[in-house]
Amino acid sequence: MRKVNKWIPIGIIAALIIALPTVWILYEKKKEADRQDLIHMGDKLRVTMDEYKETETRLKGNENLAREYTDLMSSVLDGKVKVADVREEVCGMEKELMELYPTIYMEPSSVCGP
DSSP: OOOOOTHHHHHHHHHHHHHHHHHHHHHHHHHHHHHHHHHHHHHHHHHHHHHHHHHHHHHHHHHHHHHHHHHHHHHHHHTSSOHHHHHHHHHHHHHHHHHHOTTTOOSOOTTTOO
């Protein structure tokens, strides 16, 4: 028969005695951190929702500006409105649109051209 070293079971028991409280403490810290995250989630959601609403408002304004510009330019091209009457307004709108959408409006129109 083989002789079992008496220190092996004692070592295993000592490791368990040390490991169990350590694991328990880590578990409790993680649980508390998750609880705090849930408590403060509402604040983060409110901030994110406010940012979303601001962006949505800005985009709607940009869309309205683009629509107004397109309608105005169409009326100029159709001859319903004279260029001299709306030149300043069109050029201001065009400048804003070129800043907002540089990939779409790359060059000034013939009305506001150089």
